[in-house]
Amino acid sequence: MRIVKINSLGCPSCIIMNKVFNQIKSEYNFDLVELDYDFDDIEEYNPGKILPIFIFYKDEKEICRLCGEHKLDEFKKVMEELK
Secondary structure (H helix, E strand, C coil): EEECCCCCCCCEEEHHHHHHHHHHEEEEEEEEEEEECCCCCCCHCCCCCCCEEEEEEECCEEEEEEEEECCCHHHHHHHHHHC
């Protein structure tokens, strides 16, 4: 599984979600691509305007997308479904 994480340094929701996402990183194995909304070329991901964005891929196909703030339980549910 691969997760593309798009955030911005000045985004309050991104800062909040870093804590949740760090817990996910410690519990699950996945490839991670981290991109900055302000500096990286992210157009291919159709990011929209709600940050942060977590795009889940399985076998190179987008399976799920979470945008904005989410609870740890929501992330765990997605991770378990994609195992």
